[in-house]
Structures are given as C-alpha cells and as structure tokens.
Amino acid sequence: MTVTYTLDVATSKFSSFTRLLLRWRGSLWKAVYPELSLWLILYFVLSAVYRFALNEDQKLVFENVTYFCYKYTDFIPLTFILGFFVSLVVQRWWDMFQNIGWVDNAALYIAAYIEGTDDTTRMIRRNIVRFMVLVQAMVFRDISVPIRRRFPTMETLQAAGFMSEVERKILTDLAVPSAKYSMPIQWAMALIVDARKNGRIANDYAVHDLFDRLREYRSNLGKLTCYDWVPVPLLYTQVVFLTVRAYFLTCIMGRQYVQDSHHSDLNSPIDLYIPFLTILQFVFYIGWMKVAEALVNPMGDDDDDFEVNWLLDRNLRVGLSVVDNVANRRPPLEKDVFWA
C-alpha cells in the first residue's frame, strides 16, 4: 500500500522531520534492518575472530587483507550509478502510476450522453462501466501479484461480479487469447453504437467523445502492460544491485578495527567496537538502493506499491454510482449567494 505522509510535511520544520523519521511502514528502518543485521553479525564475528582467535602472524595477514579491502573499495563509485538508476526507476514508477486507469472521466461522459431512466438504458450505462473495470481486472491479474492472488482464475473474477458466465465463456473461448483484453472494450463500443441507433445517444459527436474516453482508458492500461513487459534491462538492475552489495561485502573486512597496523591511513585513533559511521554509510547506500528495489515493480507487495486492490473496487463502485440514477440527485437551479 502507498504510504502517504504529506500532511506530516505541510511545513518545513524540525518537528516534521522527527515525525517523518518515527514512521515504520514504508520506512528506511523497515527496509534496511534485515540486511543491516546480517552485515553486523558478519562484522562482529570477524572482529571477534581477530581479537580472540588469531595469533600474531595470522593477525598480520588479517591486517593486510583489511588494508587491501579498505584501500580498493573506492574504486567503485556507487553514488553516481545509484543516482542515475534511482532517477530512472522513479520516473518509470510515476509513469506507471499515471497510466493506472481511472474510470471517472468515462463515467461522467456516459452519464451525460446516454440519457434515460428505463432499465435498458441503465443496463447499458452500467455494463459499459463494468466492462471497463473488467479489462483493468484482467490486466492487473497479469502484472500484479496481489491481484493474481485474489483472482487466481477467471472464475473468481466472475464470482466477484466483474463478469457474467456468458461473458467469461466468450473470453475464454477466443481463438486468439490475447484479444481478450480488447474484447470488453469492443462490447462497450458496440453498446454505444447501438445506443446511438436507438436514439439513446443524441448525436454522432457524443459517440466520438465516448469512444475517445474508452480509448484513453484502454491505452493507459496498454502502456501499463508495456512497462511490465519491458522492464528496466535486467543487466542494469543487476549491475546496480550487485555492486552496492559487493561494496559492503568488501567493507566487512575493510572497516575492521585493527591494532598497530603498518598502514598509517588505516589506523583509526580509537577502537569504537561498533562501526558507527560505516553503519550510517550502510543505511545511506542500502536505503537509497532500496528506493529502487521497492519501485522497480510497483505492482507488487511492498509497502510503497500501488493499492491496486483498492483501486479496482473503487473504480467499480464509483463508476457504477456515477452512471446510475443521475436524475434524482440533481439540485434545483437556484441563484447563488453572490448574485447581483
């Protein structure tokens, strides 16, 4: 689920910063703690081995390895690749969100253009909205783990009221299976054409406008599928995720406190036991990388992923509500209070 915190940062004050830090869901702490714990355990084990288990000669080897790791870790410029990669992932994430599909515009047009309070007209209006949400549900099943879990089969979609038995049969019996994502839109368009013929829609413009809304909606869902189908090249993702982790793997040795080293620039003046600043660095880099890890597939289960389940229900509920019973919810035409 999305983590909204905008009200906490309404003003830029120190207290808002503190409030921000104390959150858990979708937070840095929650993202970083598993790998940080693992890292710390490895670090302390090695530290203990050095302090208690090794003799002088072995200690010398240990110190040399530490120095080696310490010196060469800065060959890997993490910041830069992380900066560019996170930028790319954040941009894709937002693009996906903008194509996630809202029925509101279409529903408003349907309600305004397809007039009539008889049952057939209501059925037409409601069916068009339902067909739109059905496409969304089918698309989401393919790209979102939580929706797939909720609707493992087409039958479950039918059971949830997204389609009737007849409709499900038509969709599953299609000769070209991938045509099924357009089929409900096609039904909706056919309903509109019929409504125009029966005079339920007053003019040809209206048909064009309704088609435009449906096309907009369908194109959004199409783009969403494309983002899922063609992700950030695997190669790029691997380079980033691997390098950051390899860096900290090297740091387990390279940041050890060692006594009497021959290497002056490794010599830390004090033995802190706990590597405070390396932990800070860990939180910084791994936290930054986790932004990318969480957003690279925003249709998943992470705290910050889109609330697709909610959206599906909301689209159906709001869509049906907008197109239904318009007439009995209109206020009378009155003068406003500023009338002069």
Add this chain to the structure above:
Amino acid sequence: MTVTYTLDVATSKFSSFTRLLLRWRGSLWKAVYPELSLWLILYFVLSAVYRFALNEDQKLVFENVTYFCYKYTDFIPLTFILGFFVSLVVQRWWDMFQNIGWVDNAALYIAAYIEGTDDTTRMIRRNIVRFMVLVQAMVFRDISVPIRRRFPTMETLQAAGFMSEVERKILTDLAVPSAKYSMPIQWAMALIVDARKNGRIANDYAVHDLFDRLREYRSNLGKLTCYDWVPVPLLYTQVVFLTVRAYFLTCIMGRQYVQDSHHSDLNSPIDLYIPFLTILQFVFYIGWMKVAEALVNPMGDDDDDFEVNWLLDRNLRVGLSVVDNVANRRPPLEKDVFWA
C-alpha cells in the same frame, strides 16, 4: 505564500544579487537559522568542555574522537543524492502547480456558447462556474492544511457560498462518498445537456467543447490529488533528510579545533573559535535540503507554498465575472488605427 522576486533579477547585476540576499520571507536565512543556532550551541558547548573542563587524558580521547569523525565524514556523499532528490522534488512541485486548476478557459467557453441575458441562462452559467470551484474547494480541503483550517466542515463551504444547502445534503448523503468529487461536475454537465435541449446552446459541437473544458479541469484536480496520495516514497525522503542531518551531527565533533593533535591533517593552523567555513558548508547543504523540505508538500504553510486560498477566491470571482453580463461590456466594432 509564493515569494515572487523576478523583478529583482530583471538584469544580472551584482546589485540584484545583493537585493536577493536581503530578503527574509522564503529566504535561506529564515530556513536555516533555527537548525544552525541549535548546531552552533552544541558546537560551542563541546568546544568549551574541551577547552576548560577536560584534563590531558580526556583531551586525548576527545582529540581521537574528533579525528575519527573528521576522517570518516567524507564517506557520505551528500551532494549527489541532494542533487537528484531536489531535482525530483522540484519537478513534482512544478507539475503540481501546473495542475492546480484555473477556471478561465472554461468560463470563456461558457460565456461564448451559452448565450442569453435572462435569469435562467445567467443562473446556468454561474452555476457551472460555481460547481467547478466547489470541486476545487473540496479537493483542496483534503490536500491542503490552510484550506482545511479555513473550511473544517462541509457546512463552512456552504456558508462561504460555494454551495447551497440542498447541494451539500446531496453530497454528504451519497452512498459512495468518494463520488462526491465528481458530482458537481456531473451537475454542470447535466446543465449543459439541458441548455442544449432548450436551445440555449446552438449546436452539438459546443457541448463537446464545454465537456472538454470541464474534463480538462477535473483531470487536473485529479492529478493533483494523485500527487498528494502517492508522494515521493517515504524511504527516499528519509534517506536524504536523515543523511544530511547525520552528517552535521558528526561534524559537531569532527570540526572542533583541537591543539597538538597527533593527526597532522586535522591540525588547523589557527584557532578561529568560530568555525566560519563549516557554517558556510552548513548553510549550503541544509539550505539545499530545505529547498526539498519546503517543496515536498507545496500545499502546506511554508513561505514558498502555493497560495491556494487566494486561488480559490480568485477562481470564483473571475469565473463569475467572466460568465456574467457579457453583453453590456462589449466595445463597438471600430476600425483600428492601423487601418489602411
């Protein structure tokens, strides 16, 4: 409120730079001084402790800690993450501003397409504009602290003239509460359909155009809500805000002036008492971060946040003015002075 300073920088001169620096509202100084004061107090307390309270052995420990902090702070590359993060936040801030919602285009079309000076036609025109602003007011209530403060309840919106009692009742009694953000637009569309039927609108194309304006406006407000609903991932915000502050927390120790240190590169040649250059660095980094802090929620109370209150009133006032009494404010058709 937005801080406009463009006239000060009409030309790129040294004096414009000076004028820029002397501003207080929305300025660097105002943003930085609270945390800078806190930082300086901590710095001077530690400095005093070192100079007056510690004995030689303790001083040695102090110096070692200082050296440790001094040496490892550059593990954290602030500039890069700040650069990318501020870019992201500034872009979102501007996108939000572009979707903030202006009624002007719609009002001009309403005035041009729905002709007539009788009271009913005027009511139709005025009501459509009012419905548009009403949606904006309801949306702003959800995402902006100042507007929420001004209109804590739907009743206060009614009292301010944004809606009538009947309208408020319909909106609050909706079975699907979140449909209320589309409802006034639906009323406006219904008014337009009626006006077309009564011949107040001359042709079907005008209906399409008016619907287009309403849709544009509603989509803008929808996108605005999305920006509020799905903010920059909390994780990212936390990483940035935390790292910058952790950096300067470390600097409190790491930038202390210490005498006779064993660590040659820490040795400052002169004891300045006041850490001038670290203060400059503080102003630089914290100031840069404050840009992000102020813009991450531009619907809030900061100096640089959008003037949403003003916008709401302006939209209502200008909108009503544009659609009303068009006829008696037209100049006669005359030849211009360049007529040949």
Add this chain to the structure above:
Amino acid sequence: MTVTYTLDVATSKFSSFTRLLLRWRGSLWKAVYPELSLWLILYFVLSAVYRFALNEDQKLVFENVTYFCYKYTDFIPLTFILGFFVSLVVQRWWDMFQNIGWVDNAALYIAAYIEGTDDTTRMIRRNIVRFMVLVQAMVFRDISVPIRRRFPTMETLQAAGFMSEVERKILTDLAVPSAKYSMPIQWAMALIVDARKNGRIANDYAVHDLFDRLREYRSNLGKLTCYDWVPVPLLYTQVVFLTVRAYFLTCIMGRQYVQDSHHSDLNSPIDLYIPFLTILQFVFYIGWMKVAEALVNPMGDDDDDFEVNWLLDRNLRVGLSVVDNVANRRPPLEKDVFWA
C-alpha cells in the same frame, strides 16, 4: 535581446570556436569582467599588504589564515549544485520561450474561416488579431521590465494603437480587475459567435477551430504568467548565488602566494604574482553561474533575454497583414513544373 550565433557554428572547426570567443554582446567576458575586476583588486591589495606591510609575526598569521582558507574551500562542492541549478533554470527559460505567444496560427485560421472583403468583415478579422496582441501587451507589462518601461500606463497602450478609448475604459472599470486579461479574448470570441450568426463563418466546426486557436494562445500567456508568478524558489537561488560568491571570497585569501609556509601542500613552486589558474577557475564558475543569473528572469534587460518588444510589434504587424486583403494576394492555380 537574444544573441544569435548559430551561423558561426555551422561547422565544428577551430575557427568557429575563435569567432565565438571574440563576441562581446551576451558573452562570457561581458558577464564576468565586473566581478572579476573587483576580485582581482581585493586580491592584489591583500597580496601587497602581505609583501610590503607585514612583519614576520604578522606574516605568520597571514600564512596560517591562507592555509586555513586554502584547505577548507573544497568543503563546498560548487560543480554539482551549479550543474543541477543551471539545468533547472535553462529548462524553465526554454519553457517560457515556448509559451511566449505567436498569433500566426490564429491569424491563418481567421483569414481562412472568416471570409469577405467588406469593411465589417475586415474589421472583425483585424479586431480579433488586435485583441490577441492586446492581451499579450497587458501580460508583458506585468512581467517584463522593458515593456513596462515602454507602456507605463494603460493610456500608453491605447496611444500605441493596441486598443481604443472605449476598450480601455471597459478594461479599467472592471469590477474584478484580474478579469481584464481574459476580456479581450472574450470580445474576440463574441465577434466569432456573431460572425457565425451572420453567416460570415460557414459552419460550427470553424467556430470550434477558431476558439481552439484563441484558447491555445491564451493558455500560453497564462503559463507565461505562472512562470513569473512562481519562480524558482528563492531559497534555491540564494543558496547557489551565495555559495559561489562565498567560495571566491574565501579564495581571495586561500590562493595568495606565501613564502616559506610550514604547510607543504600550500607551497607553490613559483611566485607568479598573477593567479592565472584561479582566474581561469573564476571565469569558469562565475561564468557558469551567470548563465543561471541571466536566464532566471528572461523577460528582463539582459543581453540574452527575449526580445519581447520586437515580438509584440511583429505579432501585430504580421497578424494584421495575414488577415487582411487575402483575396488580392493569391496566385492563379497553375500546373507546377513537375507536372507529368
């Protein structure tokens, strides 16, 4: 005025580079020399004081301060913030330019759709164009210093032929002053509606097209105003402009040539008297910053600012020319030379 130099760089050759460097208007040299002179004077004064006025003890203090400044200036990473800030400013500058408003498209549509050579039709066509330019003139008065200087009052706009006396009165007497920016567009739309009624425009579709052009134009000017109203956050501008200057203020001391310093890495092998490479660095950083300073308000007086005065006159002249006397400037329909 804009500085066009594209012909100089038609090919990428060394000579084009030289030609580029020898320009003065809008150039690096013109932008940098005032502050560079100031900086050099301060530098040489301090240098002279050190060389001729100080005794040994004072020299030692001087050297220590120099070392201190030399060492800590690299705490401030100018390049990064400059890179991001200049990117932002350049992007806004170009966006503003793209919304600056051209009447050409509208004029072509007016000429094609509103046919007739009688005086009334000509007046309609010319008035619509004039109204468009009038809005631009009023908007420019608010956001551009040179235009404000040229047209300090609405009367001067009238005197320049942008509006008649009656029009000016209507605009200044409006109950809601900020509605005046839409008013001339509203007049233009009313003229179009009238022309349709009188049959001067042949079909409803043309009305829609003409409205579209007007809306496009008005929206552009609206966006332009927004860029002026909501500039780059003051805070950001201050951080950048201040840091760059503070850096070079520190360099006045930090780059002094000092003899026999105790600080080996400060020791310059030769006394060049003139700090060549620091000057180069100054030109580089201040020049880069000047790009931002000049573009942050492109409606001002800088060499590189948009030629708004020219644009206003050009829009009026070209617009009126396009819509006028269309008929007598058409070539006869002939076969082209490639006819087969």
Add this chain to the structure above:
Amino acid sequence: MTVTYTLDVATSKFSSFTRLLLRWRGSLWKAVYPELSLWLILYFVLSAVYRFALNEDQKLVFENVTYFCYKYTDFIPLTFILGFFVSLVVQRWWDMFQNIGWVDNAALYIAAYIEGTDDTTRMIRRNIVRFMVLVQAMVFRDISVPIRRRFPTMETLQAAGFMSEVERKILTDLAVPSAKYSMPIQWAMALIVDARKNGRIANDYAVHDLFDRLREYRSNLGKLTCYDWVPVPLLYTQVVFLTVRAYFLTCIMGRQYVQDSHHSDLNSPIDLYIPFLTILQFVFYIGWMKVAEALVNPMGDDDDDFEVNWLLDRNLRVGLSVVDNVANRRPPLEKDVFWA
C-alpha cells in the same frame, strides 16, 4: 527477446535479489564474461612474465610502467560520461518502444464504425488491418536485423500473407520508391472513403476518427524510422565505448601485483594472485557500458531487444480477430450483480 523479470521483484527482499542474480539470459554475466575472460588471460600472462621470465632490471622497468599506469588511470572519469550516456540511450530505447506500433486502437474503431457482416464489409475491415501490419513489416525490414533475415525480399512478405501479388507489384513499381511506406495507409484511407460513400460508415465523424487512428499508427512508425536513421551521434558512442576499454587496457598493467616497489602507494600488502577488486570494478564498468551497447540498437539480436517478430504476428492475428465476426461474440445485455 525482452527479458521480463518483474514477477521476481514483486517484493523487495533479499531472496528476490538472489533470484535476479541467478538468471543468465540478458544478464550481466552473459554480457560481461567474454571480455572479462580476455582481460584475465592478458592479465595473467603479464603477471607470469613478471614473476618467472624477467630479471631484476627488467622487473624494475615493469614496476615503473605499472606505477605509471596505476597513477594516471584516474585521469579518465568514466562514471560521469557513462551516467549521462546510459541515460540518453535508455531514454531513446524507451521512446522507440513507445512508437513500435500497436494496431489495437485502430482495430477497435474499425470494428465499431464499419458495420456489416457481408463479405465485402469483412474484406474492407480485414484489409485495412492487413495494410497497417504490412507497413509495419516493411518498416521493420529496414531497421531490424531479425526481420530482415526472416523477410529478405518483398516476395517473402507476400508469401507470408502480408500482401497479395497485385499489391506487391504496385509497391515495387512505384516511381518514387520511398512512397511505398505510405502506400498501404493510402489504400486503407481510400477503403474508408469508399465505405463512407456506400453507407457502410454512418457519418463523417467516423471517417475522421478512423483517419486519426491510422495517422497515429503511421506517425509512430515514422518516428521509429527516424530513431534508426539518426542514431546517437557516432562520435559520442565512440568516445564512451573507447574510453571504457582504454581504461581497462591500462589497468592490465596498472593493477599488477609487484614486489618491493619504490612507490609506496602502489604497494599492495598482500599478493592475492587474483585481482578480486579489479574484477569487481571491471564487472561494474563494463556491465554498465553493456547496458548502453545492448540498447543502442534495440531492434537487433540482443537478449534485451524488442521482440519484433512476435509483435508483427501478434498485430496481424489480434487485429484480424478484433475486426472479424464481431456480431457473434457479443454477450446479451443483462443486469449486473450489483444492480439495486
């Protein structure tokens, strides 16, 4: 073929990271191993020469060269140029993908607007879709190696059913050969105009809508060709690909383990035989560069290139399926389960 791995990263967990790393197709490992092997062989040969073949004097020269290479490699800042270049290439790659051409929208409009179950109407519908895919096939032949391999001649396109013999003859006999990419679109438009004349299309607006869909599709393919015709400037590509490789060529010497060097900062404390960290660095930089290398021409044969063959077949199959036999796949109009 595109490598889809989004399901693997549904949640940000350590196990997803491991699964990511274990892939082979389109992976870092597959991209990096050939050049890494080559590099390692050269490295070990030189290392063996140094250890076993050289006498003391020769060793000294070897050590000097090593030191020279070690010291100067950091003159070349790879990260920055790679960051910007990969950003550019990734953006172009995504833009190309967005213009790759889907027939779905057009097919839906054709099915809705051109009604009738007689053979002629079906032929019209099917031919329009086929003409669209034909253009795509011809464009892909020019810019994609796999498609060119599959369809080396126009005859093979005919054999695959994309066009008839007559059509092929017309296309190959055109006086202006490059007009052939528009020709099938022109046929489709002519079919639509005919259908409107025969009353198969009910109104003029539908013609406009259908033309819009065709134009959209054709413009996409046009843009795609432009991306192929005007690639990233060769110069830029060369700079990046050359520099990265020159860097590692230098590293073959510069990262050798040498004993008793006079150059203290070269001295590695331990002889690891295998240059672990340089290998990591190699994987990092070459991997990053391979992202650009694979995406710079996404119509090729790489693992991550677009599946153009599949797309072509899919467009034909889905397109024909959508426009055909609409009538007998429509569900009856029924009340939905939420009906109240």
Add this chain to the structure above:
Amino acid sequence: MTVTYTLDVATSKFSSFTRLLLRWRGSLWKAVYPELSLWLILYFVLSAVYRFALNEDQKLVFENVTYFCYKYTDFIPLTFILGFFVSLVVQRWWDMFQNIGWVDNAALYIAAYIEGTDDTTRMIRRNIVRFMVLVQAMVFRDISVPIRRRFPTMETLQAAGFMSEVERKILTDLAVPSAKYSMPIQWAMALIVDARKNGRIANDYAVHDLFDRLREYRSNLGKLTCYDWVPVPLLYTQVVFLTVRAYFLTCIMGRQYVQDSHHSDLNSPIDLYIPFLTILQFVFYIGWMKVAEALVNPMGDDDDDFEVNWLLDRNLRVGLSVVDNVANRRPPLEKDVFWA
C-alpha cells in the same frame, strides 16, 4: 550528412565495437585529430626545449612551472559541466530533428479528402503539397548554411520549381516581409476552402482535418526557427568550449616529463617521450566536447548534421507522388490468405 551505424550495433559484441571504431565519417578520429596534432606539436616543442636548450637554472624554472600547472589543473572540473552541457545540446538537437517537417501525413489526407482525377483537382492537390515544401525551403534557407548555399536567392528557388514567377513576386513584394513564411500556407488553406465550396471536399470535417495537418506542419517549422533564433545562451557555450581548451593548454606544460623534480608527486617513474595517457585524456574530453560542437547547430555542414537537402527533395517528390493519380494505383478488394 547523418551517419547511420545502427546495423553495425545490431548485437552487442566485441566485433561490432571494432567495426564502430574503424569508421571515419562523423567519427571521433576525424573530429579530434586537428586539435590533437596541434597540441602534440606544442608539447614536443616544449619538451625538446627542456631537454636540449635549457641550462640547469632554466630547467629548474621549467620544472617549477610544470609542477604549478600539474597541481592546479584539477581546479577545473570538466566532467561535470561537459555532462550537463552535452545533455542539453543533445536534447535540443533531437527536438530540432522532431520538428524538421515531413509532408507525409498532410499528403495522405489531401489525397484521401480531395477527390477527383480532373486536372484542376490534381493541380489543387499538387499545389498544396508544393506550397508546404516551399515554406520549408524558405525556412531552411534562413537557418541552414548548405541550403542557403544551394538557394542563395528567391530566384533560385523559383528556378528549382518550388514556386512560379507570380508566386515569387507576391512573396517578395509583401509589405511585411516576415509574413512571407505564412503566405504559402495561407494559399493552401484558401485552396482548401475553395475546394470545399466547389464540392471537391465532401464535408466540413475534412476541412478541419486538412487545416490541422497544415498547422501541425507549420508549427513544426516555426519551432525549428525558434531553435535557431534562440540558441543555447552564448555565455554557456563559451564557458564550456573555453574551459576545456584552457585545461589542455595548461596540460601542455603540466604533463611534461621532467627529471629530478623536487616535487615527488610529479615524478613519473619512466620517461615515455610520448604522453600516452594524456593523449587518451585529450581524446576523451575533446571528443566529448566535439559532440556538443557538432550538434549545437545541426543545420550546418558537419558530418552528423541533418540531411536537409535530401529532405527537401524527398518531401517534394514523395508528397507529389502521394497526392497524384491515386486512383490508378489501388489494388482490387480481395480476401486475404487468412480468410476463414
């Protein structure tokens, strides 16, 4: 001319890289060699002076200057400004390319909407296309050196068949010269209005559609002119081009091999005579800068500039071909091979 090399990089292999490097036209080698030669000559002259002409004292001065230059060159961070500048220039270059103007869409609409095989109708169709290309030719003359060279006067445009004598006279006699860029579009629009009146165009929508295509085309050319008129601010270009060259000017001294220097970090272990790694660095930085230099005016003569001459001819040829003799190039309506 554009250098297309996409087929060479169809797969990411080492051999493709080699093929890429061996090209000459538009290549790094061609771009870099003149300045590199110059630089090397200066370098060797100085080197020879040092080795053979100077006595010991002079050598000491030489060494000091070398050390000074060596030490301070890293004050100038080339990478960053180059990264941002090249990004900006590449983006503008691509935007220009996207607005370069193709007649295809317009021609297809003209062919479909303006029906008839009589000479007058053909003349109308051909003239509209010709008028479009004429505008392009006039615009290109102003912004492109090769086109200006090919068409130095309006008479040469007439001679090449882009316009008739009458047309040229009208254009050159215009009271407002800059209106001439809209005039041919205006003629085209008038032809369309006439064709609608004579029934050659069947409905008002078609007029709107045709106007849309013309407007799109004209707006593209307008934007292209804007890119030429308002280039990247001169200041910015100067900063970048100057700094890179100043850097390498300093390197001529700073990278000299000097014996027995007092400055340990300058000491190179071996005398290579040829500064291999500085040459690599030169190729890297100057090559990167040349990307910007070549693209900053893509309408010029560089290898990588747009092929405007070819485009002009192609637009005329393809445009005329598309609109002409449509009827006799249509295939009969047949069943496709997938018909079931």
